[in-house]
Amino acid sequence: MRVYNFSAGPAMMPLEVLERARTELLDWRGSGMSVMEVSHRSKAFIACAAETEALLRRILGIGDDYAVLFLQGGAFGQFAALPLNFSAPGQQLAYVCTGDWSKKAVAEARRYGEVAVVADESASGFTTLPAASSFAVDQDAAYLHYTPNETIRGVEFDYVPDAGAVPVVADMSSTILSRPVDVPRFGAIYAGAQKNMGPAGLVVVIVRRDLLGKARPETPTVWDYTVQAGADSMINTPPTFAIYLLGLVLEWIDELGGLDAMAARNRAKAEALYSFIDASGFYSNPVEVGARSWMNVPFLVADPSLEKTFVAQAADAGLTNLAGHRSVGGMRASIYNAMPPEGVTALIDFMKEFERTHG
Numbered sequence: 001m002r003v004y005n006f007s008a009g010p011a012m013m014p015l016e017v018l019e020r021a022r023t024e025l026l027d028w029r030g031s032g033m034s035v036m037e038v039s040h041r042s043k044a045f046i047a048c049a050a051e052t053e054a055l056l057r058r059i060l061g062i063g064d065d066y067a068v069l070f071l072q073g074g075a076f077g078q079f080a081a082l083p084l085n086f087s088a089p090g091q092q093l094a095y096v097c098t099g100d101w102s103k104k105a106v107a108e109a110r111r112y113g114e115v116a117v118v119a120d121e122s123a124s125g126f127t128t129l130p131a132a133s134s135f136a137v138d139q140d141a142a143y144l145h146y147t148p149n150e151t152i153r154g155v156e157f158d159y160v161p162d163a164g165a166v167p168v169v170a171d172m173s174s175t176i177l178s179r180p181v182d183v184p185r186f187g188a189i190y191a192g193a194q195k196n197m198g199p200a201g202l203v204v205v206i207v208r209r210d211l212l213g214k215a216r217p218e219t220p221t222v223w224d225y226t227v228q229a230g231a232d233s234m235i236n237t238p239p240t241f242a243i244y245l246l247g248l249v250l251e252w253i254d255e256l257g258g259l260d261a262m263a264a265r266n267r268a269k270a271e272a273l274y275s276f277i278d279a280s281g282f283y284s285n286p287v288e289v290g291a292r293s294w295m296n297v298p299f300l301v302a303d304p305s306l307e308k309t310f311v312a313q314a315a316d317a318g319l320t321n322l323a324g325h326r327s328v329g330g331m332r333a334s335i336y337n338a339m340p341p342e343g344v345t346a347l348i349d350f351m352k353e354f355e356r357t358h359g
């Protein structure tokens with residue numbers, strides 16, 4: 001039986017995508033092989049990667065002035081690749097810190113440069129966003145980095161920070177493809193695939209071409225954006241199966257109506273869940289209303305001793321992976337693109353019943 005999987009990542013995939021992959025698994029495009037057995041240098045796979053990139057460009061609105069890279073090493077690898085590709089030793093790196101992933105990005109960047117944390121929401125326990133005009137960015141900084149959606153505490157920006165002439169770099173791992181993005185406002189965007197794009201093993205990097213050509217000599221070649229942009233991300237074997245599945249996920253998004261349709265669907269799912277939580281005296285969400293994520297919805301029960309029971313009974317009812325991140329406890333429902341509206345309705349129904357029997 002398929003469950004409604006509320007995991008933060010690797011996360012639920014669209015059922016239609018899994019069924020299509022199953023159909024094609026043993027004989028991909030008439031090759032008599034699975035796509036994962038095909039050479040990445042074959043005509044068929046090169047076409048698959050090019051089609052996937054073209055569809056990503058169309059759906060996200062990525063212009064020719066940006067390179068699209070399919071890399072490995074996750075978003076975490078990019079925490080190091082960013083300073084190596086974009087900054088000279090000693091140059092300032094500006095970071096906005098709104099949660100656990102921002103903190104990890106800062107810690108990794110500190111190994112390579114002079115990090116200035118220009119806004120830090122730790123005082124609120126990472127339940128707030130900095131006001132749009134509340135931080136200044138030194139115009140000598142190599143870039144301004146921020147995390148549009150903090151996956152663990154469920155905090156999502158409703159604006160793109162203004163850094164003047166300094167390029168804005170965003171870790172979109174847990175929000176990419178969930179709503180339209182104004183790509184020209186970014187110097188670079190990156191995202192691990194395993195939340196909204198496909199399986200683990202692929203990280204997509206979108207980088208404005210005028211920022212290429214500045215990698216430090218010690219940059220690992222597989223993470224050198226300039227080298228990879230010049231080699232169609234095939235300096236070595238790319239994650240072929242993950243790229244193929246990203247293509248199927250993009251076709252699924254396209255058939256549903258693209259990012260405007262995804263945004264409407266995601267907004268409706270999130271609003272249903274937050275309004276239920278807010279109206280209840282039994283559940284609560286600690287995040288400031290204007291900073292709430294459409295993708296990750298943490299919630300608490302008044303009596304924390306009920307958390308284990310909640311998570312276990314939910315799993316028995318086919319609603320899995322609702323425990324909060326091990327660092328924060330509580331519960332968390334990750335409701336990425338692939339979570340159907342029926343899954344959120346089923347969760348709300350379960351929460352009502354749990355409150356009735358335990359409240």
Ligand SMILES: *Cc1c(COP(=O)(O)O)cnc(C)c1O
Pocket residue numbers: 009073074075076077101147149150151171172173174192193195
């Ligand atoms: C999941 C996640 C990461 C880590 O991604 P990996 O692919 O595991 O390296 C980084 N940033 C954000 C915002 C995430 O949600």
